[in-house]
Amino acid sequence: MKISKAEFVKGVIGDDYGLEDNLPHIAFFGRSNAGKSSVINSLVGKKDLVKTSKMPGKTREANFFRINDSFYFVDFPGYGYAMSSILKRNKMIKRIFWYVEFSNVRPKAVFLIIDANVGLTALDRDMIEILEANKHQIVIIANKIDKLTKGAAGKRLSSIQKEARDIPVLGYSAKTNEGKDELTKKIASFV
Numbered sequence: 626m627k628i629s630k631a632e633f634v635k636g637v638i639g640d641d642y643g644l645e646d647n648l649p650h651i652a653f654f655g656r657s658n659a660g661k662s663s664v665i666n667s668l669v670g671k672k673d674l675v676k677t678s679k680m681p682g683k684t685r686e687a688n689f690f691r692i693n694d695s696f697y698f699v700d701f702p703g704y705g706y707a708m709s710s711i712l713k714r715n716k717m718i719k720r721i722f723w724y725v726e727f728s729n730v731r732p733k734a735v736f737l738i739i740d741a742n743v744g745l746t747a748l749d750r751d752m753i754e755i756l757e758a759n760k761h762q763i764v765i766i767a768n769k770i771d772k773l774t775k776g777a778a779g780k781r782l783s784s785i786q787k788e789a790r791d792i793p794v795l796g797y798s799a800k801t802n803e804g805k806d807e808l809t810k811k812i813a814s815f816v
């Protein structure tokens with residue numbers, strides 16, 4: 626598969642994730658600043674399809690991008706800081722859970738973007754638990770691998786894989802596009 630067309634369709638703030646065309650969804654979750662929006666830009670080969678920022682909290686809606694007229698990338702706002710207080714405070718996080726648990730539009734897969742330098746955090750583990758409880762297909766993307774030397778990256782990836790058990794872990798760099806072919810293949814296997 627080659628991604629040849631990517632267009633912004635809509636940003637959703639409410640609980641309505643339904644789009645009339647019934648095309649499959651691929652969802653991107655992860656902590657604020659892990660690089661969800663950057664990974665999408667890198668996959669579609671457009672620098673600024675999705676706005677990114679050094680400041681966490683850039684993405685504030687669930688943004689739908691139609692890819693190749695055949696499926697959607699759904700870029701979610703990041704979760705961050707203390708999950709329990711955010712659960713009470715942040716409506717958007719509640720909506721992520723609504724999408725994961727109750728929406729009739731089930732994503733074909735959830736790509737969990739983490740910072741390879743940070744590894745899995747408590748928030749990611751909570752997210753994985755909820756995703757697994759709801760029987761979602763998960764792939765972990767260890768992004769920002771460009772910040773590590775080759776040797777350190779290999780070690781980091783195998784320790785993340787060990788912790789993730791049977792959830793596949795892919796190394797990635799939205800900056801250098803390392804891992805893009807592999808990730809594109811993975812996406813093609815779901816849509």
Ligand SMILES: Nc1nc2c(ncn2[C@@H]2O[C@H](COP(=O)(O)OP(=O)(O)OP(=O)(O)O)[C@@H](O)[C@H]2O)c(=O)[nH]1
Pocket residue numbers: 655656657658659660661662663664676677678679680681682683684685701702703704768769770771772797798799800801
């Ligand atoms: N070096 C490096 N920096 C990256 C990479 N991916 C993202 N970044 C940087 O990390 C910061 C956050 O990226 P975003 O794509 O906005 O992160 P996000 O996960 O969408 O963040 P929220 O929308 O706040 O949840 C930006 O400054 C990016 O340039 C990467 O692979 N390598």
Ligand SMILES: [Mg+2]
Pocket residue numbers: 661662663676677683684700701702703
């Ligand atoms: Mg973002």
